[in-house]
Amino acid sequence: MCALLIGAIGLATGSFFAPIPSGGANAGGRYHARRVFAILSVSFTCPDPMSSTTQTKLDQSTGPVIQGTCSVCFCFDVGQAIDLNTAADILTRSSALPSPQREQLQLRRRAPRYFNFDPAPVRFLQTCEPVTRAGFQLAPKSETTLYDFGGASVVYTFPIAGNLGNLVALAIALAEDETLLQRAREQLEGILPSLSPAITRLRFDPLAEDYITFQFDRFGEPSDNLDDLLRTHRPLMAQILRGDTSALSPQEIEEALSSRISYSESDAAILDFAAGFIIGPDASDLLDLIEFANVELLEMRHLDEALDDALEEVYPSLSQTPRGRAGTRRLRRVAMLQADAAILFEGVNNAIKLVGDHYLARFYRRLTDRLHHPEWDASVLRKLGVLESIYQKLNDQQSTRRMEVLEWIIIILIALSMVLPLLPFYQH
Numbered sequence: 001m002c003a004l005l006i007g008a009i010g011l012a013t014g015s016f017f018a019p020i021p022s023g024g025a026n027a028g029g030r031y032h033a034r035r036v037f038a039i040l041s042v043s044f045t046c047p048d049p050m051s052s053t054t055q056t057k058l059d060q061s062t063g064p065v066i067q068g069t070c071s072v073c074f075c076f077d078v079g080q081a082i083d084l085n086t087a088a089d090i091l092t093r094s095s096a097l098p099s100p101q102r103e104q105l106q107l108r109r110r111a112p113r114y115f116n117f118d119p120a121p122v123r124f125l126q127t128c129e130p131v132t133r134a135g136f137q138l139a140p141k142s143e144t145t146l147y148d149f150g151g152a153s154v155v156y157t158f159p160i161a162g163n164l165g166n167l168v169a170l171a172i173a174l175a176e177d178e179t180l181l182q183r184a185r186e187q188l189e190g191i192l193p194s195l196s197p198a199i200t201r202l203r204f205d206p207l208a209e210d211y212i213t214f215q216f217d218r219f220g221e222p223s224d225n226l227d228d229l230l231r232t233h234r235p236l237m238a239q240i241l242r243g244d245t246s247a248l249s250p251q252e253i254e255e256a257l258s259s260r261i262s263y264s265e266s267d268a269a270i271l272d273f274a275a276g277f278i279i280g281p282d283a284s285d286l287l288d289l290i291e292f293a294n295v296e297l298l299e300m301r302h303l304d305e306a307l308d309d310a311l312e313e314v315y316p317s318l319s320q321t322p323r324g325r326a327g328t329r330r331l332r333r334v335a336m337l338q339a340d341a342a343i344l345f346e347g348v349n350n351a352i353k354l355v356g357d358h359y360l361a362r363f364y365r366r367l368t369d370r371l372h373h374p375e376w377d378a379s380v381l382r383k384l385g386v387l388e389s390i391y392q393k394l395n396d397q398q399s400t401r402r403m404e405v406l407e408w409i410i411i412i413l414i415a416l417s418m419v420l421p422l423l424p425f426y427q428h
Contacts, residue, residue: 078146
């Protein structure tokens with residue numbers, strides 16, 4: 001209302017417009033219309049309580065035609081390690097449990113054979129209750145995956161179709177969805193007791209990671225150029241990735257969409273820290289890598305917290321003077337903490353080897369950079385170094401006390417050897 005009023009004043013006074021160029025009244029009319037639109041959309045920012053609602057409605061009816069799936073991945077830590085062969089046997093033998101699958105990456109593009117999991121994770125499907133989010137219906141099956149280093153993931157899938165703008169509401173609904181997270185927890189908690197023989201140090205850590213992936217089999221019309229579509233709808237795509245209906249700044253849009261990688265002219269992957277787009281069919285290998293990278297991130301967070309607790313536990317012992325076997329027990333405790341952390345760190349990082357310049361390796365590096373894996377790895381390695389330093393200091397203290405005891409024993413023996421010959425009973 002405010003913008004229309006000011007525009008009307010401008011039209012009345014003529015102060016907002018340059019002289020009408022030559023070319024007739026119709027040309028001048030088009031010129032005026034363009035200038036009014038530019039002034040109203042750029043120069044005037046009068047508050048309107050309905051503006052955000054109107055923008056959301058416009059977003060939800062715009063964008064290219066899309067069809068595909070929206071995958072929501074929840075990651076958990078369930079133990080120190082999982083014997084995947086035992087877990088698969090338990091699932092196979094029980095008719096009450098889902099049937100397992102041991103699948104490797106489905107390499108859709110040329111890549112070395114060692115680009116795979118070692119060992120292959122255990123996957124199984126579970127029935128889930130119907131759920132609707134922003135008008136999209138949840139698929140009737142969820143997929144649970146177990147990894148040998150103690151990580152687990154639950155993936156829910158929403159078939160999606162319509163316009164790209166319809167996904168803004170879905171992204172916001174899923175980003176704030178505690179109900180779906182709790183359902184994933186309960187789903188895992190229901191099956192873990194049956195798998196306890198295969199899990200070392202069974203636990204259910206409260207930490208969780210989630211990631212939303214929009215995978216499109218269709219993105220626009222077959223005749224459309226993908227680069228042109230992505231360039232045209234950058235603000236809308238950034239809103240979906242960030243789960244935000246507000247008008248994002250150019251800097252925020254650039255940051256959200258900066259991590260793009262493509263294999264061919266007809267596909268693309270755009271990765272953000274909480275959500276991502278995969279455009280193109282046959283993307284199961286990329287979806288598996290996204291799932292694994294988020295489980296890996298969760299394990300790094302869990303390990304970082306465990307090391308914090310370990311340092312808090314052992315640091316006061318530097319100023320204590322234990323007696324007897326207490327010092328040995330203290331050293332053994334620090335060594336156990338070191339070993340557990342190192343084994344988990346190596347297990348997570350060695351679960352899959354993706355090195356080189358192949359597409360999957362570049363995709364994985366781009367993804368892990370976006371999830372800040374290098375920073376978490378550096379934090380874990382730094383704390384492992386501090387724990388090693390504390391262990392070395394405690395061991396030095398223990399060795400010093402042991403040497404002091406030995407020195408006193410030698411002194412006592414020398415004294416006895418000098419005194420005993422002087423005693424009368426010793427002479428007889």
